[in-house]
Amino acid sequence: MAAEAAANGVEKEERQTGIIDGPTNPMVTPLLTDLYQFTMAYAYWKGGKHNERAVFDLYFRRNPFGGEYTVFAGLEECIKLIANFKFTENEITFLQSSLPPTCEGGFYNYLRGIDCSDVEIHAFSEGCVVFPKMPLMTIEGPVAVVQLLETPLLNLVNYASLVATNAARHRFVAGKSKLLLEFGLRRAQGPDGGIGASKYCYMGGFDATSNVAAGKLFGIPLRGTHSHAFVSSFLRFDEITEKSLHSCDGSNVCEDFVSLVQIWLRKLKCSDSLGGIFGETNLSELAAFTSYALAFPTNFLALVDTYDVIRSGLPNFCAVALALNELGYKAIGIRLDSGDLAYQSCEARKFFRVIEKEFGVSDFGKTSITASNDLNEETLDALNKQGHEVDAFGIGTHLVTCYAQPALGVVFKLVEINKQPRIKLSEDVSKVSIPCKKRCYRLYGKEGYPLVDIMTGENEPPPKVGERILCRHPFNESKRAYVVPQRVEELMKCFWPGKSGKDREELPPLKLIRERCIEQLDRMRPDHMRRLNPTPYKVSVSARLYDFIHFLWLNEAPVGELQ
Ligand SMILES: Nc1ncnc2c1ncn2[C@@H]1O[C@H](COP(=O)(O)OP(=O)(O)OP(=O)(O)O)[C@@H](O)[C@H]1O
Ligand SMILES: O=P(O)(O)OC[C@H]1O[C@H](OP(=O)(O)OP(=O)(O)O)[C@H](O)[C@@H]1O
Numbered sequence: 001m002a003a004e005a006a007a008n009g010v011e012k013e014e015r016q017t018g019i020i021d022g023p024t025n026p027m028v029t030p031l032l033t034d035l036y037q038f039t040m041a042y043a044y045w046k047g048g049k050h051n052e053r054a055v056f057d058l059y060f061r062r063n064p065f066g067g068e069y070t071v072f073a074g075l076e077e078c079i080k081l082i083a084n085f086k087f088t089e090n091e092i093t094f095l096q097s098s099l100p101p102t103c104e105g106g107f108y109n110y111l112r113g114i115d116c117s118d119v120e121i122h123a124f125s126e127g128c129v130v131f132p133k134m135p136l137m138t139i140e141g142p143v144a145v146v147q148l149l150e151t152p153l154l155n156l157v158n159y160a161s162l163v164a165t166n167a168a169r170h171r172f173v174a175g176k177s178k179l180l181l182e183f184g185l186r187r188a189q190g191p192d193g194g195i196g197a198s199k200y201c202y203m204g205g206f207d208a209t210s211n212v213a214a215g216k217l218f219g220i221p222l223r224g225t226h227s228h229a230f231v232s233s234f235l236r237f238d239e240i241t242e243k244s245l246h247s248c249d250g251s252n253v254c255e256d257f258v259s260l261v262q263i264w265l266r267k268l269k270c271s272d273s274l275g276g277i278f279g280e281t282n283l284s285e286l287a288a289f290t291s292y293a294l295a296f297p298t299n300f301l302a303l304v305d306t307y308d309v310i311r312s313g314l315p316n317f318c319a320v321a322l323a324l325n326e327l328g329y330k331a332i333g334i335r336l337d338s339g340d341l342a343y344q345s346c347e348a349r350k351f352f353r354v355i356e357k358e359f360g361v362s363d364f365g366k367t368s369i370t371a372s373n374d375l376n377e378e379t380l381d382a383l384n385k386q387g388h389e390v391d392a393f394g395i396g397t398h399l400v401t402c403y404a405q406p407a408l409g410v411v412f413k414l415v416e417i418n419k420q421p422r423i424k425l426s427e428d429v430s431k432v433s434i435p436c437k438k439r440c441y442r443l444y445g446k447e448g449y450p451l452v453d454i455m456t457g458e459n460e461p462p463p464k465v466g467e468r469i470l471c472r473h474p475f476n477e478s479k480r481a482y483v484v485p486q487r488v489e490e491l492m493k494c495f496w497p498g499k500s501g502k503d504r505e506e507l508p509p510l511k512l513i514r515e516r517c518i519e520q521l522d523r524m525r526p527d528h529m530r531r532l533n534p535t536p537y538k539v540s541v542s543a544r545l546y547d548f549i550h551f552l553w554l555n556e557a558p559v560g561e562l563q
């Protein structure tokens with residue numbers, strides 16, 4: 001394992017060519033592709049076609065999760081791959097042993113020499129809200145090289161965009177004021193799934209992750225509580241040997257914090273307003289909470305459902321929180337991880353408010369309530385409908401595994417070769433590709449909302465503010481509309497100029513991408529965003545592009561013969 005890691009390190013060093021770092025995951029190499037990309041590359045090379053200039057579009061056909069929007073994610077990792085795309089000798093040797101022995105040696109010399117310096121990439125900015133059929137990325141370059149990129153680019157964009165969209169959808173249901181914590185690492189599809197989930201859930205609007213490696217790699221805020229194991233690991237109070245605690249301002253020391261907690265529990269039991277709600281609480285749980293508070297007096301948050309939330313966890317938490325309060329500390333709150341989260345959160349809030357009033361502890365009623373346990377869009381929606389008092393949600397399995405829809409169908413299709421537009425036909429009209437190298441615009445209406453996205457041919461004049469333009473459904477003749485845009489936004493920017501001499505768009509830090517994503521989602525018309533029967537956002541082509549698609553379609557489709 002160590003030798004392998006060292007070898008990977010050497011390979012990585014050998015590969016570094018650009019000023020852009022390599023992909024986050026060292027498994028992302030030019031070999032992370034399907035075999036058929038190499039066999040096609042060989043056949044292109046053998047046929048002398050490998051340097052023909054090709055244009056591919058990367059796009060998807062349907063929004064995920066029954067919604068009408070998608071968040072585009074994964075671009076930075078794509079550019080990191082492109083910037084460092086170079087075969088190592090070791091990889092060439094492996095390829096030589098994997099392709100048929102009839103493949104000529106000259107091909108491997110060709111592979112040795114290739115990189116992405118002649119590849120040009122235009123793309124939407126990462127974190128943008130995107131829609132079906134629009135090219136998210138356009139990749140232009142020597143056909144054999146771009147062909148090799150198909151699988152890794154799809155791999156880097158598919159899950160990233162899916163999980164970022166899932167996160168955005170969870171944020172939408174939870175509401176802006178809630179703290180959203182991604183807790184999915186243990187359930188994610190392997191280490192890369194876990195790291196990717198943390199990065200892209202943050203991008204899609206989560207506030208923090210429990211994944212420490214992701215915190216280090218991407219600067220995502222880290223948050224966490226503790227587990228049931230910590231609570232059940234305690235049997236008795238006398239396990240706590242170091243009982244002293246400095247007051248928050250350091251002015252005095254409480255020599256026996258354990259006794260102070262027990263005094264507060266008795267006070268709670270005797271309280272007029274709380275009397276009768278609980279009797280004997282679980283004392284091993286109280287020992288666990290006390291010990292945790294001694295370890296983290298400024299960050300005390302307790303998981304209260306190990307034995308019984310109302311009869312034990314809640315009063316035990318409050319006893320510790322009030323003892324901390326006496327020393328000038330403010331407890332953070334509780335986490336609920338089972339049972340009826342709406343009911344329990346409301347009960348907990350009542351309990352906190354009573355304490356605030358009865359013991360005069362200001363803001364105790366606002367003590368934070370975190371909820372977790374198999375949460376998803378539906379449960380968040382159900383909690384909202386019932387009414388709840390949860391301030392923060394910890395979400396794992398459903399979020400990171402994209403349980404509701406495990407894949408986004410992003411595809412990579414040839415749209416032009418040697419300046420000749422190409423089309424892929426299908427019985428299923430939604431699968432017909434849109435030919436040509438294109439330009440993409442978002443047209444905004446009077447109210448400031450995006451109205452429609454439109455694709456035009458590369459050399460068509462762009463839509464102009466205040467000028468009426470016909471927007472046509474790419475395949476359905478009767479669906480068309482005139483639009484007078486109040487604002488026109490060109491959507492694709494050059495992220496990798498190749499030899500074009502264009503400026504390269506900078507890759508922004510994750511935090512800025514997240515801000516862009518949140519801002520774009522906010523700017524959408526609400527009916528596109530609602531969960532039930534959202535209105536589809538219109539994606540269109542110019543009249544000229546429409547005519548050209550259908551001309552090419554007729555040209556390429558064989559005429560049937562009836563017998
Ligand atoms: N008020 C509520 N309305 C709708 N769904 C809820 C509500 N409260 C909790 N849930 C959801 O109900 C499900 C309860 O699951 P389950 O029965 O497995 O948990 P539990 O038995 O309470 O907890 P555990 O088995 O983890 O101790 C979870 O998916 C949770 O998110
Ligand atoms: O439920 P998720 O959305 O995946 O969130 C993460 C879960 O992971 C932890 O416990 P774990 O599930 O490991 O054990 P538990 O089911 O017994 O709580 C935590 O207590 C949450 O319940």
Ligand SMILES: O=C(O)c1cccnc1
Binds near residue numbers: 223227335394
């Ligand atoms: O910090 C937590 O509470 C946490 C982290 C991961 C999974 N479940 C909970």
Ligand SMILES: [Mg+2]
Binds near residue numbers: 373374
């Ligand atoms: Mg669980």
